[in-house]
Amino acid sequence: MSTFNYIDFDTSLAFARSDEGANYINEQYVGETANQEYPGAFFSVYRTPQAAALAALANCTDEELARVGDEFSVATARCDGILLHSAEIGHNGGMTHTDLEGFASFLEGNDWIALDLINDIYGLEVDVASCKPSSLKFNPAEPWSLHEARAIAADSDEALCSPSLYDHNARPQVVKLDDGEAMVIIFNHGAPVKYGILDAAGLEELREGVRDIQLADIDYCLKLSGGLERCYYTSYQRG
Numbered sequence: 001m002s003t004f005n006y007i008d009f010d011t012s013l014a015f016a017r018s019d020e021g022a023n024y025i026n027e028q029y030v031g032e033t034a035n036q037e038y039p040g041a042f043f044s045v046y047r048t049p050q051a052a053a054l055a056a057l058a059n060c061t062d063e064e065l066a067r068v069g070d071e072f073s074v075a076t077a078r079c080d081g082i083l084l085h086s087a088e089i090g091h092n093g094g095m096t097h098t099d100l101e102g103f104a105s106f107l108e109g110n111d112w113i114a115l116d117l118i119n120d121i122y123g124l125e126v127d128v129a130s131c132k133p134s135s136l137k138f139n140p141a142e143p144w145s146l147h148e149a150r151a152i153a154a155d156s157d158e159a160l161c162s163p164s165l166y167d168h169n170a171r172p173q174v175v176k177l178d179d180g181e182a183m184v185i186i187f188n189h190g191a192p193v194k195y196g197i198l199d200a201a202g203l204e205e206l207r208e209g210v211r212d213i214q215l216a217d218i219d220y221c222l223k224l225s226g227g228l229e230r231c232y233y234t235s236y237q238r239g
Contacts, residue, residue, distance in 0.1 A: 002027060004050050006108045009100065013065075016057035025055045030084055033077055033121045037094035045077055045084035045124070052085040053106040060089050072103035076113040077121045081147040084124075085111060122150070122191045137178040138197045140233050149195040149235070153185045159203060160210060163221040172224030174198075174206065182206075184227045196231025205230060 002024035004015060015021040028051030035041040046052040052074070057065075073095035075086040087106055091097040096117055105112055132151050133144065144152070153175050159182045160174040171187040180200030186193050198206065206227040213220040228234055 004054065006050070006104070009104060009107070012054065012104075012107050013057050016054040021054055021058060025051050025058060027051075029055075030079075030126060031124045033079075033084075033119075033124065035094040041094070043075065043086045043088065043092075043095070045086050045121075047082075047084065048109065049074075049085045049087070049106040049111050050109050052087040053103060056087040056089050056103075065089060070099045072098050072100065074098055074103065074106055074113065075119070076111055076117070077119045078147060079121045079124050080126050080151045081145055082126050083111065083118070084121075084126075120147070120191075135178060136176075138181060138183070138233070140197075143233070143235070144195075146192040146195065146235060149183060149185050150187075150192040152183065153192070160207065160224065161215055163217075163224065164215050165218050165221050170221070170225065172221060172227070174203075174224060174227065184224065184231060186225060186228070194228070194235045196228040196234035198227065198231050202227075202230040202232070 002020050004021070004024055006012060016025070025046070028046045028048050030045050030047060032042040032044050035043055044055060046055060068090040071091045073088045073090065073092040075095040077084045077086070085106070086095065087103065088095065096113055102112070132148065132155070136152065153173050156175045158174060159176045162171065162173050173185050173187065175183045175185065177183055177197070180203065182198045182203040183195055184198060185195040206223070210220055210223045213223060
């Protein structure tokens, strides 16, 4: 894998335009995500701030760089518990505007974006194993994020089959955890909106409630959604 260590802006520009720099940028590339302020517009996201800033330099000409002067844009997004980064030259809408100093901080590997400016995105191919807890045993003192819950649901055996019908586009899923527990997670248009944790007794009660219901029956979906009522913990309980 290529590596990058920040020295100064000119050295970074040369590295971004080199074959070694291209290899590093490609290795860190994740995909494109929608620019939420501009329908139909996208920006590329990378695993490291450095790669995002280098990609911005690699994709611009000297004339473009001279024209924007001290104006740059950066952004951070969160997907499945992983922070992803983007950067562009110029002041672009939907991103955080900064100057050369802030852009250079990205080149140094510092993600300084405020938490309230981080967007949640879904559907990108990321390494879910890197954001899963080391154990599926749930700890209410350190609850999972919805991203982590989504990653677990995407990479685990289901305790109950998923229904083939949707309740207002909400898709419940029940996933086995440790010690007989299970997680009920509700998706809306593919994004997780809430989850809850069932103990062994609650899981058995849910199993019994759907045992004689067909997967194609809307009541199956409703029963799974209702399983959240038996959860001893739900994501809505976090303050």
